[in-house]
Amino acid sequence: MVMTDGRAVLRGRGTRDERVLDTVLRVEGLTKRYGRRVAVQGLALKLRRGEVLGLLGPNGAGKTTAIAMILGLVRPDAGTIEILGVDATRERERALRRVGAIIESPSFYPYLSGIDNLRVLALARGGVPERRFAEVLELVGLTGRERERVSSYSLGMRQRLAIAGALLHQPELLILDEPTNGLDPQGMAEIRQLILRLAAEGQTILLCSHLLYEVQQVCDRVVILSQGQVVAEGDVEELLAQRTRTALRVDDPPRAIELLSEVEWIERIEQEGDLLLLTMPSERQFELSALLHAHGIAVGELRVQSRTLEEFFLDVTGPSTTPGGRGVA
Ligand SMILES: Nc1ncnc2c1ncn2[C@@H]1O[C@H](COP(=O)(O)OP(=O)(O)OP(=O)(O)O)[C@@H](O)[C@H]1O
Ligand SMILES: [Mg+2]
Structure with missing residues (x-):
């Protein structure tokens, strides 16, 4: 006691x-x-x-x-x-x-x-x-x-x-x-x-x-x-902050995809019209823009899209996603 x-x-x-x-x-x-x-x-x-x-x-x-x-x-x-x-x-x-x-x-x-x-x-x-x-x-x-x-x-x-x-x-x-x-x-x-x-x-x-x-x-x-x-x-x-989506408009999308596919912290790259949608931590947006710049790719627009848990959920449970995997969709 x-x-x-x-x-x-x-x-x-x-x-x-x-x-x-x-x-x-x-x-x-x-x-x-x-x-x-x-x-x-x-x-x-x-x-x-x-x-x-x-x-x-x-x-x-x-x-x-x-x-x-x-x-x-x-x-x-x-x-x-x-x-x-x-x-x-x-x-x-x-x-x-x-x-x-x-x-x-x-x-x-x-x-x-x-x-x-x-x-x-x-x-x-x-x-x-x-x-x-x-x-x-x-x-x-x-x-x-x-x-x-x-x-x-x-x-x-x-x-x-x-x-x-x-x-x-x-x-x-x-x-x-x-x-x-x-x-x-x-x-x-x-x-x-x-x-x-x-x-x-x-x-x-x-x-x-x-x-x-x-x-x-x-x-x-x-x-x-x-x-x-x-x-x-x-x-x-x-969870939401880790996997926000960044919308990106560049002058040379194929080259940007090639370059960004090699980046370890970009989980997923999707193309929607002339926009690239990247699943990545939002705090790396400056790094992203510097990287593109260093490779001579011009950036017209870079916008972090806030995601709902719903989008996150569909992303991690969707049939096309393997846990931890990444790919170009
Ligand atoms: N008694 C059972 N016999 C055979 N398969 C079963 C049995 N109970 C559940 N399952 C299977 O196990 C898996 C998980 O089912 P479970 O009911 O645990 O899912 P859940 O996440 O609760 O789904 P829901 O949101 O529909 O309630 C399913 O594929 C289901 O068909
Ligand atoms: Mg149930």
Whole structure:
């Protein structure tokens, strides 16, 4: 025991999972094959307390399979999963005690009220204190509607009820698989607001989505999956800055292409009319212009185009792109 300002501070006491662990989820080498098809290949993820991580990828990329393995619903072919320091493949139940999740579309008893559906879910969790129902209903904005039958709820309200259900036992990790699936723009915005609110309260969240806008709005970090493999990961803003596109107009495009194809930091060169579009870090634009000048190529226009995560995403997950590869399109 250490005394600071007269207050006792406990250190190194309690069992391993009672101590505050900074890493809430750690996944390494996670792999799943269905026959000859590889759904997830060597996935590594690390999620720290309080972080909102987006797992992003087009349909069939392997997001749901990855989550299903984390939740013990699908058996991995290889890899390790650790939740709050507990090996989830060996001690599934203990590891999942601190996790709340919604995966694919959650189902409810339509003739029961919202709060009665929560009571059913709470039973499956071994019970929660009575006041917790009001807390989660308030958190997801369903206070006042909880006595209505779920059959009369809108899709957005059902989705919020599902999130309330996942939060009942105050999980340290919340996993959401496509939480805005099937919602209209208003419903999507509500879920986004809810995720931001939970994040602001320090909730650790793993959010799976094929919707870039959603991920860009709420996540600190993204991992982009394509055909089961991670093709990019990092801070959203940094990812975008690394791969901006520079539009270039020169007097001799064929010669410029020949020259620029040899430049290691130019990832991709596309030709659109008389413009060359280069995928490259925006901060190298002066270097680019100096290089062209040094080779006697006159530059008429050089403009950095800001990219949306959408364009970035299409670029890294598109069928024509091999990770790390480059080429002239
Ligand atoms: N039970 C299964 N049997 C055979 N193949 C499967 C099974 N589940 C998933 N797959 C395949 O694994 C790959 C990944 O699917 P998964 O559902 O994980 O993708 P996803 O990223 O969640 O896609 P979506 O955005 O459509 O939800 C796909 O090719 C899919 O067809
Ligand atoms: Mg899915």
